[in-house]
Amino acid sequence: SAVISQKPSRDICQRGTSLTIQCQVDSQVTMMFWYRQQPGQSLTLIATANQGSEATYESGFVIDKFPISRPNLTFSTLTVSNMSPEDSSIYLCSARGLAENTGELFFGEGSRLTVL
Amino acid sequence: GESVGLHLPTLSVQEGDNSIINCAYSNSASDYFIWYKQESGKGPQFIIDIRSNMDKRQGQRVTVLLNKTVKHLSLQIAATQPGDSAVYFCAEKENYGQNFVFGPGTRLSVLP
Numbered sequence: 001s002a003v004i005s006q007k008p009s010r011d012i013c014q015r016g017t018s019l020t021i022q023c024q025v026d027s028q029v030t031m032m033f034w035y036r037q038q039p040g041q042s043l044t045l046i047a048t049a050n051q052g053s054e055a056t057y058e059s060g061f062v063i064d065k066f067p068i069s070r071p072n073l074t075f076s077t078l079t080v081s082n083m084s085p086e087d088s089s090i091y092l093c094s095a096r097g098l099a100e101n102t103g104e105l106f107f108g109e110g111s112r113l114t115v116l
Numbered sequence: 117g118e119s120v121g122l123h124l125p126t127l128s129v130q131e132g133d134n135s136i137i138n139c140a141y142s143n144s145a146s147d148y149f150i151w152y153k154q155e156s157g158k159g160p161q162f163i164i165d166i167r168s169n170m171d172k173r174q175g176q177r178v179t180v181l182l183n184k185t186v187k188h189l190s191l192q193i194a195a196t197q198p199g200d201s202a203v204y205f206c207a208e209k210e211n212y213g214q215n216f217v218f219g220p221g222t223r224l225s226v227l228p
Contacts, residue, residue, distance in 0.1 A: 004159075031214060042205060043160070043218040058215075092159055104150055105207070105216055107159035 002027050004108035006093050012114045013083050020079045021111045023093030028073040031096040034066070037110070038089045046091075049076040083115045128225045135193040137222045139206035142187060146208040150216070151180060151191045155202045163191070163204075193224075201226045 003026040013019050023032070032049040047055040047068055055068035070076040080087055090110040097104070129135045141149075147168035152160035166173045166180045166189075173180050179192040189206050203223050207216040 033215070042220045045215055048214060104162050104165055106162065107152075109157075109159045112157075 002029055002095050002097060002106045004093055004095055004106055006108035006111050008111055009109060010112040010114075012116060014116055015084055017083055018079055018081045019083065019113060020077050021091055021093070023076045023078070023108060025074045025095050029095040029097055030073075032070060032076045033094045033096075033105070034068060034076070034078045035092040035094060035107075036089045037092060043092065046078070049078075080113065083113070085115045088113055088115045125220065126223045126225070128227055129196050130227050131198060132195055135191075135196045135200070135224060137191045137193075137204050137224065139189040139191075139219050140187060141189065141206075141208050141217075141219075143208065143210065143217075144184075144187065145210045145213075147211040148209045149180070149182060149189050150207045151178075151189075152205045152207060152218075153200075153202045154205065154221075160205060196224075196226050198226050198228070200224060 005024045007022050011019060034046040034049060035043040036046050037043050045058045046061045046066055047057040049055050049068050049070040051070045051073060057063060065081050067079045078091060090112050092110045093108040094105050127135060127137060150165040151163040153163050154160045164173060164175045164178050164180050166182050168184060171182050177194045181190045191204060193200055201224055203221045205221045206219040209216045
């Protein structure tokens with residue numbers, strides 16, 4: 001299994017500002033992902049963080065709003081840009097292990113953002 | 117597109133009873149399924165998984181059943197305890213697919 005650490009765990013942000021969330025995995029993993037979980041709802045995939053290249057975004061999410069970096073196999077960042085109250089959510093980093101097409105998905109504890 | 121859903125959004129059970137949480141999926145190409153437990157303020161925690169070449173898998177106090185004919189997945193929790201109170205999500209993935217699709221979740225409340 002993999003242990004995933006995220007920071008900040010929570011933050012209160014002002015409208016129009018940007019916040020970067022960091023994700024550190026304790027072992028090398030093939031795949032890293034960022035999910036959004038709006039209050040009382042399920043998880044929605046934002047993008048797959050690709051090492052050394054641009055992230056792969058899901059429909060409805062764009063790089064200008066959610067720039068993602070993954071400089072190595074164990075670290076990734078998600079920036080939520082120009083925030084509005086609608087961006088208030090839990091943002092979850094996840095990773096999958098060594099076998100690219102199998103294996104469970106592990107999650108961090110999430111970063112709870114409140115935008116005023 | 118593929119979708120995963122649940123029959124019951126909330127479930128209340130008496131402590132000590134068995135719980136059954138259901139999940140329907142629509143993508144017949146899905147071949148790997150996971151149940152997650154999410155407690156308040158925490159990230160989803162892996163409970164148990166099952167591949168499409170199986171129809172049943174057991175863990176400690178939990179059993180997952182897979183019916184590919186009707187595209188239905190269930191999680192059974194034996195002797196439900198207060199610590200089982202959480203939101204439970206099913207997730208599915210296609211063979212060689214990269215992404216998991218999550219169901220809407222079921223909130224399990226254990227009554228004393």
